[in-house]
Amino acid sequence: MQTNSSETSQSTNLQYVHWFRHSAPYINAHRNKTFVIMFDGEAVQHENFQHIIHDIALLHSLGIRLILVHGARSQINQNLKTSGIQTPFHNHRRITTRESLSCVMNAVGSIRLQIEALLSMGLANSPMYGARIDVISGNFVTAKPYGIRDGIDFQLTGEVRTVDTDAIQRHLKNHNIVLLGPTGYSSTGEVFNLVAEEVATNTAILLKADKLIFLGKQQGLVNEFGQLQREIAPHQLDRQILQYQDSNPDIALQLRGAKNASLQGVHRVHLISYTYDGALLEELFTRDGAGTMMTDAHYEDVRTATIQDVGGLMNLLRPLEAEGILVYRSRERLESEIEQFSVIERDGMILACAALYPIPTSANEIKSAEIACVAVDPTYRKSNRGSQILHYLEDKAKSLGIQQLFVLTTRTAHWFVEHGFEAASVDDLPNARQALYNYQRNSLVFKKSL
Structure with missing residues (x-):
């Protein structure tokens, strides 16, 4: 009993420390x-x-x-x-x-x-x-x-x-x-x-x-x-x-x-x-x-993408694909997966995008989804729009009953960590996503519980 009490106390303290550390940005902002x-x-x-x-x-x-x-x-x-x-x-x-x-x-x-x-x-x-x-x-x-x-x-x-x-x-x-x-x-x-x-x-x-x-x-x-x-x-x-x-x-x-x-x-x-x-x-x-x-600013311009957005998505994604930051997606694939994408648009221009892919899971696996293709126009990368669209997809995932999110990245690990994701391994992915993992690309895996 004494050991269990000690472990419970330690767990509570760790939760408090975790919360206090993550409150620091808000303390500074306020x-x-x-x-x-x-x-x-x-x-x-x-x-x-x-x-x-x-x-x-x-x-x-x-x-x-x-x-x-x-x-x-x-x-x-x-x-x-x-x-x-x-x-x-x-x-x-x-x-x-x-x-x-x-x-x-x-x-x-x-x-x-x-x-x-x-x-x-x-x-x-x-x-x-x-x-x-x-x-x-x-x-x-x-x-x-x-x-x-x-x-x-x-x-x-x-x-x-x-x-x-x-x-x-x-x-x-x-x-x-x-x-x-x-x-x-x-x-x-x-x-x-x-x-x-x-x-x-x-x-x-x-x-x-x-x-x-x-x-x-x-x-x-x-x-x-x-x-x-x-x-x-x-x-x-x-x-x-x-x-x-x-x-x-x-x-x-x-x-x-x-x-x-x-x-x-x-x-x-x-x-x-x-x-x-x-x-x-x-x-x-x-x-x-x-x-x-x-608020009159946060989600007002975030919406689900439509087929008319494919050209704007290609303009946003192609430079990142050329650098190897994102996996190449053909126009045909973008058109077939367009409903998975969300975008921030202003005056007809796509400023940011991201996609939410539900992952098939078995009965004993946590209902999961993958966030991919997070991209922001270079002119607006200091405008917090990446955070806006990420939060939008998190809320969308919650509404779909998703309990856990994954991201696979080669260049932007720190950004996802700053947004509450934690390091994981390929073995943590649901079986259906493990089978599609590209070992040649060797992406880092991060997860976040909702």
């Missing part, structure tokens, strides 16, 4: 970047929120500039119920009466104090020990009345007029965390009840934030097969917004904010779950993440 993180009132009440605070403190310690935006719907509802006050809704937006404003302010103030207290923890033997975080909140958001819509006066419900980005930037440069709530102030001194998702979205856009992160109840978006969508483009969100508009308006608000932010300069918007311990770290420091990322 340092001095600006992230806006939004979570609603239910998240604050959830048992996992203390872990979220620990992870936020860790992000701060890694040099990430953080603006936190909290909601308060559930707390406002509880205060109104306790006070015996009812506030109507129209189009899923609360009509804030003067009578109800004190309930709003009490809820928002209480949450702010709770978050500040959690970020001030410094008990020994806790994740917050020695963190020493200064949290700044204030009148950073200027609001205006939402006005009369469909003949209905929304009274003290407002919308964002502007955000004092200069003041926020000063506090971020001083290594402070900025905390915003769902309230804003007018030049006449009035307080308006705002939608927290809109505060977060406007703040991210005006600050030109590097990321906007929504912590919601669900893990992310799923496709028609119930599979988590790791990435989605903003123009694909309209159907999802309509889908959730009535069934779950909170998610619809987040998706609308994600679309607006993506189209207005925020390159990465993430939707993850506040109920999942470690979701924030997994989303930011692993390749696959823990939720859904919205």
Whole structure:
């Protein structure tokens, strides 16, 4: 038993070391970047929120500039119920009466104090020990009345007029965390009840934030097969917004904010779950993440090749085949295997390509596939397009139930290792692929578990 316990401990430690080493590129990439993180009132009440605070403190310690935006719907509802006050809704937006404003302010103030207290923890033997975080909140958001819509006066419900980005930037440069709530102030001194998702979205856009992160109840978006969508483009969100508009308006608000932010300069918007311990770290420091990322750049131009692409593929592959980097493929073979290829196209030009070949496997073999013909136009080899198309094929392989990927290469071993592949041998290949191995070419074999 002692030996087994020791081996288990060693295995756990090795997994941790492996994860920590592979998180280094993300740590370097995120340092001095600006992230806006939004979570609603239910998240604050959830048992996992203390872990979220620990992870936020860790992000701060890694040099990430953080603006936190909290909601308060559930707390406002509880205060109104306790006070015996009812506030109507129209189009899923609360009509804030003067009578109800004190309930709003009490809820928002209480949450702010709770978050500040959690970020001030410094008990020994806790994740917050020695963190020493200064949290700044204030009148950073200027609001205006939402006005009369469909003949209905929304009274003290407002919308964002502007955000004092200069003041926020000063506090971020001083290594402070900025905390915003769902309230804003007018030049006449009035307080308006705002939608927290809109505060977060406007703040991210005006600050030109590097990321906007929504912590919601669900893990992310799923496709028609119930599979988590790791990435989605903003123009694909309209159907999802309509889908959730009535069934779950909170998610619809987040998706609308994600679309607006993506189209207005925020390159990465993430939707993850506040109920999942470690979701924030997994989303930011692993390749696959823990939720859904919205981006206007990553997969937008990656698609399955068609017969019309054969000429462009030949132009891309022939120079590499002449150098012996890739195996020669005739035009006829390319045409017959065209459905295995994926390409990145811009303005009619094929910038990158790669192929995914499922490998026939027996009942006792792991379902596998081979990635081949990874090629990027020389002009674009520093543009990350090779990584884009590789990740695209990995997701395609997962959707096909592939559990293991192989690559055979003579020149680009280091590139595949950087993308998570590990050295293997010919004997590790499925029997059907071993039979076709070219010993004269003597390619190195690498594999990756999905």
